[in-house]
Amino acid sequence: MTGNGHHRVMTFHDRVHTAYAPVERWDAILDPHDPDRLGPRGGVMHSDRLTVSQMEAPVGGQESIELEASGNTIVEGSTFTARAIRLTYAQAKDLLILEGDGRSDAELFRQTHIGGPTSKAAARKILYWPKSDRMKIDGARTIELSRRSGAGQGPR
Numbered sequence: 001m002t003g004n005g006h007h008r009v010m011t012f013h014d015r016v017h018t019a020y021a022p023v024e025r026w027d028a029i030l031d032p033h034d035p036d037r038l039g040p041r042g043g044v045m046h047s048d049r050l051t052v053s054q055m056e057a058p059v060g061g062q063e064s065i066e067l068e069a070s071g072n073t074i075v076e077g078s079t080f081t082a083r084a085i086r087l088t089y090a091q092a093k094d095l096l097i098l099e100g101d102g103r104s105d106a107e108l109f110r111q112t113h114i115g116g117p118t119s120k121a122a123a124r125k126i127l128y129w130p131k132s133d134r135m136k137i138d139g140a141r142t143i144e145l146s147r148r149s150g151a152g153q154g155p156r
Contacts (some may be wrong), residue, residue: 001006001013002106005006007053008053008054008055009050009051009052009053009054010051010052011050011051011052011094012049012050012051012052013048013049014048014049015035015046015048016046016047016048016049016050016069017032017044017045017046018032018044018045018046018047019031019032019038019042019043019044019045020038020042020043020044021038021039021041021042021043022039022041022042022053031098032044035076035077035078036078036114038077039078040077040078040079042077042078043075043076043077043078043080043143044075044076044077045069045073045074045087046072046073046074047069047070047071047072047087048070048071048072048073049070049071049127050067050068050069051068051069052066052067053065053066053067053068064090064091064092065089065091066088066089066090066091067085067087067088067089067149068086068087068088068090069086069087069088070085070086070087070101071085072085073085073086073087075087077108078114079102079111079112079113079114079116080108080109080110080111080148081107081108081109082106082107082108082109083098083106083107084098084099084100084106084107084126085095085099085100085101085104086098086099086101087099094129094130094131094132095127095128095129096127096128096129096130097126097127097128098125098126098128099124099125099126100124100125100139102124105122105123105124105139105141105142106122106123106124106125106126107120107121107122108120108121108126108128109137111146113115116146117146118146119144119145119146120142120143120144121135121137121140121142121143121144122140122141122142122143123137123138123139123140123141123142123143124138124139124141125137125138125139128137137143
């Protein structure tokens with residue numbers, strides 16, 4: 001691990017394994033071996049390198065976190081799996097970006113609920129805004145949308 005306290009940046013090197021989820025206490029312990037136990041807003045990430053930066057948000061002056069994971073990045077949650085060569089997340093923008101490298105696409109697999117049908121997107125770049133559940137895909141190779149239960153089935 002390397003870091004710079006003045007700039008509030010830390011970089012973790014060599015096979016980084018990270019768990020994240022909302023917690024009720026500062027001293028809570030997250031189990032990175034079972035993504036399902038981290039809840040619907042939690043997940044586990046594996047990458048070759050992870051940089052975490054803390055900065056002031058451009059609007060409002062609140063502190064914000066930015067992440068950059070690179071090299072064989074995989075993120076698993078209870079209703080999604082993402083694969084990318086490079087992943088970035090900006091808390092102030094609520095923006096997650098998954099990127100491929102030209103040889104390998106970024107991939108995002110999602111379900112509306114655990115055990116539900118799975119949608120898949122594979123592209124050069126996938127932009128995702130988690131709070132609004134919006135997605136933009138650049139350089140799409142594959143998009144497989146699953147039907148939500150009841151969607152498009154007409155009146156009953």
